Amino acid sequence: MSTLERTLGLIKPDAVRAGKSREIMQLAELSGFQLLAKKTLQLSQERAEEFYAEHQGKPFFPGLVGFMTSGPLYAMVLGREDAVKSWRGLMGPTNSLTAREQQPTCLRALYGTNGTQNATHGSDSSASANREIAFFFPELQPDALEGPEATATYLQE
Numbered sequence: 558m559s560t561l562e563r564t565l566g567l568i569k570p571d572a573v574r575a576g577k578s579r580e581i582m583q584l585a586e587l588s589g590f591q592l593l594a595k596k597t598l599q600l601s602q603e604r605a606e607e608f609y610a611e612h613q614g615k616p617f618f619p620g621l622v623g624f625m626t627s628g629p630l631y632a633m634v635l636g637r638e639d640a641v642k643s644w645r646g647l648m649g650p651t652n653s654l655t656a657r658e659q660q661p662t663c664l665r666a667l668y669g670t671n672g673t674q675n676a677t678h679g680s681d682s683s684a685s686a687n688r689e690i691a692f693f694f695p696e697l698q699p700d701a702l703e704g705p706e707a708t709a710t711y712l713q714e
């Protein structure tokens with residue numbers, strides 16, 4: 558029996574600007590993910606800093622926040638067996654240039670540009686996924702994240 562796990566995926570502003578959002582969502586679905594919820598939004602500087610709080614103080618942090626606030630993005634709740642690990646596998650290495658060398662068919666190789674502008678985000682653990690889903694989808698009750706009614710609840714969004 559397979560268990561549905563959820564992860565938070567982002568289509569970052571570079572890929573949205575390039576008009577690749579739909580293609581990335583289609584690839585996600587072809588790779589077995591259910592698109593349980595999605596929304597488009599623009600992050601403020603404060604919200605971007607909060608989302609990436611773990612990286613505060615690192616040299617790339619200001620550039621990362623500038624990039625993440627540079628235009629609209631898509632936030633997605635993705636469901637699949639082993640979703641956290643599978644989505645990170647589909648995205649590939651963090652740096653898009655490395656990704657092109659090591660995993661040319663991954664999302665970051667196909668749609669990203671460099672070390673910062675890398676097209677997609679995925680939660681790094683199920684604890685992060687719960688936190689990040691709540692960050693982007695506060696209107697979804699935590700209860701809606703578990704159990705058989707979850708899909709129906711999400712799809713009403």
Ligand code: GDP
Pocket residue numbers: 612617620621650651672673674675678679681
């Ligand atoms: P992820 O979980 O694979 O997205 O990577 P991290 O959590 O380590 O970093 C968050 C985001 O910061 C990455 O997706 C990149 O956009 C950016 N980033 C991470 N490391 C670097 C780096 O060494 N240089 C630059 N320029 N950007 C980075």
Ligand code: MG
Pocket residue numbers: 681
């Ligand atoms: Mg990360």
